[in-house]
Amino acid sequence: MKYTLFLSCIRGFEEYCKQELQDLGIEEPVSVDGGIQFNGDLSDIYKINCSSRHGMYLYSEIAEFSFDEKKLYNNIYNISWDKYLNNIHSFAIKVNSTDRRLNSQYTALVIKDGIADYFTKNYGRRPNVDKRNPDIPIYAYIHNNHIKLYIDTSGAPLYKRGYRTNDIHEAPLNEVLAANIISSMTLDNQMLYDPMCGSGTLLIEAAMKSLNVPAQICRDNFAFMNWFNYDPELYDKTKRELKDSILNKDILFCGSDTDETSLKMISGSVSNLNLEKNFTVRRRNFYEFIPKSNSTIVFNPPYDIRIAVNKDLDQFYEKIGNKLKENCSDSTVFIFTIDTSSLEYIDIPCIKSIKFKNGNLNCLLNKYTI
DSSP states (O other), rough: OOOOEEEEEEETTTHHHHHHHHHHOOOSSEEEEEEEEEEOOOHHHHHHHHHHHSSEEEEEEEEEEEETTTTHHHHHHHHHHGGTTTTTSSEEEEEEOOTTSSOOHHHHHHHHHHHHHHHHHHSOOEEOSSHHHHHHHHEEETTTTTEEEEEEOOOOOOOOOOOOOOOSSSSSSHHHHHHHHTTTOOOSSSEEEETOHHHHHHHHHHHHHHHOOOTTOOOOOOOGGSSTTHHHHHHHHHHHHHHHTTTOOOOEEEEEOOOHHHHHHHHHHHHHTOGGGGGEEEOOOOOOOOOOSEEEEEOOOOOOOSSOOOOOOOHHHHHHOOOOOOOOHTTTEEEEEEOOOOGGGSOEEEEEEEEEEEETEEEEEEEOOO
């Protein structure tokens, strides 16, 4: 059976998403704003959820019709919901509308009532709503007086890789954002440094991509596992094939930071991924960092909006620039940080700059050669 699928992603990085789908064997994926449309079967649903680095959620479309608030309840009620869930399942509704005048909470309530009443009338009992961890998450997208209804196959967003330890970092980088950063870089060397590694997201995502490690290899909880036609044997086969494609390369990822808790976190994540032989992690101040010549370096320095480390960003970036010029000769450096005029104080010509959004913050990935 073929499903009409939509893999959502961070806007502006649809092409990375499209390319990874093509690499997974998906035929004729179509880029649209905020994601990729395509057709696939159950094995594709399992494979994409287990391996997508750039996707946020994988949705399966179940209905599409003109949006009319007065007719919404009836249109929802008339869908054969017992194809997708029963009154033992829990469910939740998430509504996303491009029309800011629309009350999304009220719209979600109408959709919920239509589903609940469908089961009450046909089976005498309605399924429960569970907003935190529903068995069957339902997503409604409303645009230009048109609504599409989806079953969310992922459940928790795909940036929740499953490799993290239980420790909480003060300002973690979203894993999908980190994957987009890494895909915007060229990794030609056999060694990658991050001298401000924090909990290690950039290095870990770089390692997983370089070694073809499935992004969700440590995760075993997806919403599709609650479907009527969930096939555990097919899921196990799909995951086994993905694991068999992991590459054995002598690439080294070197992380350093001054914070012991962060270093403990990255070590735990690396251990969970069985990548210890590809990582070195040590406690070290950035200003003591001296890489091998002809190295590739990436780091995400703290900034005063995220962490109150330095109120004087001009001086902070000037010190970074001075140490890069002093200690990192013949190297390629990528710096991901907030878009600020203070970057000029690095005083190294920027040869390429890519714009990113990190939550509400405008950020840049700048490339320098030293």
